[in-house]
Amino acid sequence: MWFDRAEEDLIRDAQSGDRTAFAELLRPLYSTALRLAGAMLQDVDEAEDAVQEAAFAAWRRIGNLREGSSLRPWFLGIVANRCRAVKRNKWWSVSRSEPPEAEAPATDLASSIDLRRALRRISYDERLVLVLRYYLDMPYEEIATILGISTKAARTRVERAIHRLRPIMHVQGATA
Amino acid sequence: MDEQAVFERFHEALELELNPGAYERFRADFLTPSVAARRRPVFRLRFTKMSLRIAAAVAVIALAIALAAGYLVTHSHPTGLVPAAKDPNVVAYQNQVAKDYNDFVVATSNHCNTIDDQGCAAAVAHLRPAMDKWISDLATAKTPAQYVVLAGRLRAHLTEAELELNAIVAAQLRHDETDFTLVQSILFYERAWIDPATFTLDGTYLTTVSSYHEAIKLANRSLSGCVNTTPGPDALACEHIAGAEACLGAAAQACVDDIQSAETQLQNFFIAFAQNPAPMPLAAKHREFEANLAAADDALLALASAQMTKDASKVSAAELAYISAINLADTQSEVLAT
Numbered sequence: 258m259w260f261d262r263a264e265e266d267l268i269r270d271a272q273s274g275d276r277t278a279f280a281e282l283l284r285p286l287y288s289t290a291l292r293l294a295g296a297m298l299q300d301v302d303e304a305e306d307a308v309q310e311a312a313f314a315a316w317r318r319i320g321n322l323r324e325g326s327s328l329r330p331w332f333l334g335i336v337a338n339r340c341r342a343v344k345r346n347k348w349w350s351v352s353r354s355e356p357p358e359a360e361a362p363a364t365d366l367a368s369s370i371d372l373r374r375a376l377r378r379i380s381y382d383e384r385l386v387l388v389l390r391y392y393l394d395m396p397y398e399e400i401a402t403i404l405g406i407s408t409k410a411a412r413t414r415v416e417r418a419i420h421r422l423r424p425i426m427h428v429q430g431a432t433a
Numbered sequence: 434m435d436e437q438a439v440f441e442r443f444h445e446a447l448e449l450e451l452n453p454g455a456y457e458r459f460r461a462d463f464l465t466p467s468v469a470a471r472r473r474p475v476f477r478l479r480f481t482k483m484s485l486r487i488a489a490a491v492a493v494i495a496l497a498i499a500l501a502a503g504y505l506v507t508h509s510h511p512t513g514l515v516p517a518a519k520d521p522n523v524v525a526y527q528n529q530v531a532k533d534y535n536d537f538v539v540a541t542s543n544h545c546n547t548i549d550d551q552g553c554a555a556a557v558a559h560l561r562p563a564m565d566k567w568i569s570d571l572a573t574a575k576t577p578a579q580y581v582v583l584a585g586r587l588r589a590h591l592t593e594a595e596l597e598l599n600a601i602v603a604a605q606l607r608h609d610e611t612d613f614t615l616v617q618s619i620l621f622y623e624r625a626w627i628d629p630a631t632f633t634l635d636g637t638y639l640t641t642v643s644s645y646h647e648a649i650k651l652a653n654r655s656l657s658g659c660v661n662t663t664p665g666p667d668a669l670a671c672e673h674i675a676g677a678e679a680c681l682g683a684a685a686q687a688c689v690d691d692i693q694s695a696e697t698q699l700q701n702f703f704i705a706f707a708q709n710p711a712p713m714p715l716a717a718k719h720r721e722f723e724a725n726l727a728a729a730d731d732a733l734l735a736l737a738s739a740q741m742t743k744d745a746s747k748v749s750a751a752e753l754a755y756i757s758a759i760n761l762a763d764t765q766s767e768v769l770a771t
Contacts, residue, residue: 272665279666280460287456295449305455312459317694318701320658320665321642321651338639342628372446381637391443405640419439 264328271319279316282328287312289329289393290336296388297340297381299373311339330402333389337403341381375422383418390415523577523636531635533567540564548605548613557598564595579710580634582723583703586730587630593734594623600741612741615685619737622693626700633704640708645715646770648705653766655698660763670694674733675756680740680748688740692733695755699730715769722765729758 270278283290290311294304315335322331376384389400401411540563544556571588597620604612632638642648658664659671670691680688703726711719732755739747 274664274666274669276464280463283459284456287459288451291451291455292449295451296447299449301449301452304449305452305458308455309459309462312463316463316666317697320655320668321701321705323647323651334639338629338632341632341637341639372442376446387443388447391440392447394440403639405643 265325268319268322268328271316272322276316279319283312283315283332286329286332290333293333293336293388293393294340296392297337297384298343299377303343307339307343308336311336314339327402330399334403334405337385372422379418379421382414383421386411386414387418387422391419519636520577522575526574526577526580527635529570529574530631533563533570534631534635536563537567545601545605545617548608548610550605553605554602557602560598561595564591568592568595580707582727583630583707584634586700586703586727587627587634589731589734590623590626590630593737594620594627596738597623597741615689616741618686618689619741622689622696625693626696629704630700633707638704638708642705642709645706645709645711648702648709649711649719649766649769651705652702653763653770655702656759656763656766659698660760668698671698671759674736674752675759677749677752680736680752681743681745685740689737692737692740696730696733699726699733702726703730711769718765718769722762722769725758725762725765729755729762732758 264282267278267282271282287308290308291304294307294311295301298304298307311332315332318335322328376387379387386400386404389395389403390397395403397408397411397415400415401408404411404414406414537560540560542552542556542559544550545553568588568591571584571591574584576584597616601613601616601620604616629638642651655665655668656671658668659675664672670693673691674688674695678684678688678691680692703723706719706723732751736748736751736755739745739751
């Protein structure tokens, strides 16, 4: 789906040490990776740092990419792992930086703040599957590849996570 | 609310205005010839883009993070991530690892970021008990079989980190800025090694390899690249060190970068095998293989130690031990992969 001959050639070149080929491989993925990191970290500077670190990590691991595999889920998995490490080291600042609660008069803004706050209160893994599904609009198959689980398990995780947000989302059977 | 409305709510709530030009900045950093020639990405990254945050970030990772943060860190750990169906012994082990890691983070502090920092020695002394406890727990815990090797590696790296912490305090006491900076780099890299290993052991690190067979094939290709053929990006440092790289004097920093890259190469294998244990018929052979990987990792730790003591004979001995272990591991991975 995200794989074509050109990518295959670029991957082969990158695996042989061609840095330009690797940089070209990441070009179409970079904005998605930034959006993923931005949604997980809620900080554009940290998101950019995390994606850049993930990109360098991916370069060093490019030999691990199986022949015929697509780069996108593999790279986004590395980004997700990097964001997890950032969150681990910075929970204290995340916890302190919750937005002010009483200053959200407009309904849309209030509901956005409520959702962001609710997302911070669920686990990293729950947040990740929701971001992949509902923010990056990924099909369950791709979420499954990124997480290294079955498609069915990916669907179950999304459903469980959205269920945890039910009070804020007013969801009734939304994930079917 | 239907699913379409959920999509819309998420887009509305999470959309951020991202910094323009992020890809171009990455590309420029990544393709900078001087960087491509020698320096390792992690270090390079820290010292280019993040400018003012960098000094703090290096120190944060070297000796790291605020005391006051501890309470929240301890109480924020996602111990509930482990699937309910898991072996309770594994869950107990993972919880212990997570607790020790959090205690470690709590005990770290934002010190030793400059040679003039008067609080460095005290900060190291404050951190030491948490590290000792963690090392002791790793040695005495009932470690699940698939984690034994990685846990052993983590113990070795934590022990080495303690030596490195002593070295940075000693360098500060004798006002040796060159040594101070070098040890700071080594500590920075050590922390970068400790985190992924810990997250693998506590079960929260995402898998990037889906089977043992795939993991061993990748390890074989990577090791062969180092020993026999043209190395790929992940094996360049291995090739440098195997070629008796100069590691003292002016070459010290480049060698530190290569040690870190070579350690990362090995860590990728350890993590993949912790997540994908060898099938029973290959278990004995695999243990021998991982013992050689561990010997290579020990040699890299010894090389870093030899750098800190500026001992040329120990540098040579460590490099010889490294290449010997890598050669053996390469041969064994060939057998296991076929």
